[in-house]
Amino acid sequence: MGLLLLFNGFNGLIQGAFYALMALGLALILGLNNTINFAQGAFMALAAYFSFTLTPYVGFWGGLIIAPLLAGALGLAIETTLVRRLYNRKDPIYTLLLTFGLAFIMQDMIRTIWGAQGKPLAIPQFLNQPLSSTYFFLTGYRLFVVGVALAGTAALFAVLRFTRIGIRIRAGNSDLETISALGVNIYLLRSANFVIGIVFAGVAGILAAGQLGLNPNMGDALIMPAFVAIVVGGVGSLVGSLLGGLIIGLASGITTAFYPAASEVVIYIIMGVMLVVRPRGLMGQEGLFE
């Protein structure tokens, strides 16, 4: 039992790193764009399908870099033509409904272009095997996902801390009107932020597809844990989202050791408890949900 618990705990952390990566993109867009982006899952799926199409020409690694950028370009188009028009409406329900609809449109578009039939995404063979027979759940690919999650997070925090655009994004998060008055083009800033969020979604989508394969609905299964991670970690806090992802991954892993059927439910229970006890989440700003 002890070993099994250890296995499941480790496995949960790996899963959690994955959730965290997905949650980061979502949290970014939620912050500066004030948009609950329900289409994030669809963007994940779309980037994964792009990489599926690109892989024969540029290989897995090329796809991993180019496909999220393509998704980002589409994100830019959607942000400038649709999402932007709704910024002036204070109620986030408008953007929520817009992105909810977009999610359906994008999912059907994928089904029309690539078909309803699931497809495999080939990953490099050296990643696709367990590292040892005792720790068989540590496949090269899973560690790679954790590595990308860590690197992606580090890069994001570095950008936010040390670059001009990053500092502006953070400033915009706390007071958009003031930085606008100081001469920052907030439209440009919000577009850039949206694109970064979508690129993150794209990377997460491709990594997920490497493990789970592609199907038009894949975004649905991926987006809910990402939302839960944000609520648990705290709306408005990127560190919180990261932590939230890890916590729900770990909780889900440990639950499996005792009662596998509840492993998916447990993350929602954690969310429910969190909303009752501490609605702002672990590290969230006060006042967003309170």
Next chain:
Amino acid sequence: MTNQSALIDRRSVLKAGAAAGIAGLLATPEPTWAASEKPIKIGMVDPITSIFAALGHSEIKGAKFAEEEINKKGGIMSRPLQLIVEDSAGSPGTAIDKAKRLVAREKINFLMGTVNSAASLAVSQFANQHNMLFLCTGGHVDALTGTNCQWNTFRTCSTTWMLTAGDFETLFDKFGKSWYFITTDYAFGHAEQADYEKQLKHHGGTMAGSALAPVGTTDFSSYLIEVKAKKPKVLCLLLAGDDQVNCMKQIAQFGIDKEIAVAGALIELEQLQSLPENARYGWWTAEWYWKQPNTPHLDDFVKAYRAKYKGEYPSARSWFGYASTYAIKLAVERAKSLDTMKVVRGMEGLVLPPEVALQPNAPMYRAADHQLMLSMFPGHVVKGAKYPDLFDVSSIIPGEKLALSPAAAGCKMTYPS
């Protein structure tokens, strides 16, 4: 000036779009029927979206293929056949809503379809209340032609019992007594596991353990850790659709398929197609396969189907759609009427002719429980196999050898007086 040219641009784009739309409408070839000949309408409720979409699409393709063939050959009793498809999204509630719409608005004569068991049971109930024949194409739950059998419901695909009986003994003899089940947590999975457990007990096997996985589970690693710890001889996967695909991929990534025999009841061509080569393995039962040596009419069917669908090979699901559409036509012709009760009587005992059956045995819709006695195709997936030849059929077993008798399945058919 720039504004004006932009306007013209947009207009011409719109015009082009409209033209393309009209051209699309005109391009659809419609057989010419006299205006007085009203079509006979089959309403088909099948998942076009949701995790069951790939299976639903195959069934619809098969049904449309049959519709086209039937209309080319003069329709049903010299009336055209019209197939009207609605999306059930794999949900019982939506399936009923769509069935309602088909009945009320389209005035359909017959209902068919459904992939997942929960939707099949719901639509069967609905059809019963509306005095309408329902031919279930693809939901496997035993109860549909067992304890919940209805006078108006028939089924083309197999029961879960037939699926499990198809390969149980082979697996048991070949791999061993101790079994572990990973089962999808809804009617279909529960029924399959109960059936396997019954046979396991009967043969003196043991349960190493079992786990229920909710529909839509994406990460099976935690289940697999448990499986590794229990060290069963056979890991029996009773999952549906994409869940099975995800689980098989993770088993391959963890290298478990090299230590434990992985098997299960149902495998579908759609699932094998979406697996990467290294995750194609295991012992399963197919309900129909496009490659059978010496089966009459089969090669012509496969050829014509591929010609219609861009080289795609028909799956068991395509055959369900195809055979079901023909079964309704044949039953109507036998009944010489569209009256529900008469067509029900026409379908009872109906034997599918070789050009529809497309298998060596002659399957019949059993009168006592309305279950088609289709053959089962147990076999295994050849390592490193490439599409379309992914499955090696070891034998083709006539359905009546595997199916429970209607009494044992618990069907007591009652008819409205």
